Amino acid sequence: MTLSEIIRERRSIRKYQDKDIPRQVLNELLEDALWAPSGTNRQNWYIYVVKGEKKEKLFKSMLQASQVLKPKLDKLFPEKIVEITMNFFKRLGGAPVLLLVYMPKHTYDLSKDMSLSERYKVEYDRFTNSLSASALIQNILLLAKEKGLGTCWLTAPKHAEDTINEEMGITDMELVSVVTIGYPNEDPPAPRRKGEKIEWIGY
Ligand SMILES: Cc1cc2nc3c(=O)[nH]c(=O)nc-3n(C[C@H](O)[C@H](O)[C@H](O)COP(=O)(O)O)c2cc1C
Numbered sequence: 001m002t003l004s005e006i007i008r009e010r011r012s013i014r015k016y017q018d019k020d021i022p023r024q025v026l027n028e029l030l031e032d033a034l035w036a037p038s039g040t041n042r043q044n045w046y047i048y049v050v051k052g053e054k055k056e057k058l059f060k061s062m063l064q065a066s067q068v069l070k071p072k073l074d075k076l077f078p079e080k081i082v083e084i085t086m087n088f089f090k091r092l093g094g095a096p097v098l099l100l101v102y103m104p105k106h107t108y109d110l111s112k113d114m115s116l117s118e119r120y121k122v123e124y125d126r127f128t129n130s131l132s133a134s135a136l137i138q139n140i141l142l143l144a145k146e147k148g149l150g151t152c153w154l155t156a157p158k159h160a161e162d163t164i165n166e167e168m169g170i171t172d173m174e175l176v177s178v179v180t181i182g183y184p185n186e187d188p189p190a191p192r193r194k195g196e197k198i199e200w201i202g203y
Contacts, residue, residue, distance in 0.1 A: 014088040031195065032168060050100060068160075070086065104172070104173060
């Protein structure tokens with residue numbers, strides 16, 4: 001597959017086969033993904049690769065997050081989509097492995113009358129670290145597609161972050177996202193891409 005095909009044909013996978021991913025395959029994928037760019041090359045990211053009993057416990061914590069999210073989904077999407085999403089959250093499509101991506105915890109004070117650039121200065125480290133972690137996550141998604149694996153990038157678990165961190169024994173880091181990974185058990189259609197996102201200037 002060309003890179004362009006990998007990018008266009010990657011889909012969010014919400015149903016997985018009951019099949020383990022060899023550790024060597026995952027390790028190779030993650031080592032490659034870690035070549036992502038990062039702000040001032042800080043590489044301020046941490047990946048937890050979780051399966052087994054701990055993963056089952058995390059599924060339960062993440063189910064909590066979906067309850068918080070439901071009223072928001074009800075407003076945005078038709079009933080069928082909400083039902084599919086809520087079902088997915090029961091056991092995250094049976095994903096054999098969860099990747100939890102973390103960054104350092106940041107604390108800062110924001111005041112209402114800050115200008116955007118003042119706010120940016122205060123939030124700079126968190127902003128940069130979360131963008132860097134996002135580049136890492138996108139690498140994971142694309143490399144997984146290349147290896148015949150499916151993924152789904154999730155921020156919904158942020159709604160249950162305290163419970164998840166307690167479960168993980170993590171106190172000094174912030175959860176960026178969770179990525180489900182496994183061999184796909186579905187081939188979903190591509191959601192429509194919106195046009196008019198590129199402005200050409202001086203052409
Ligand atoms: C930052 C981010 C957060 C996301 N969070 C969730 C999530 O919490 N739950 C979920 O089911 N999908 C989540 N997704 C997946 C999107 O719904 C999906 O990428 C989008 O609908 C486009 O579909 P595609 O990935 O198949 O192209 C997330 C994607 C991104 C990039």
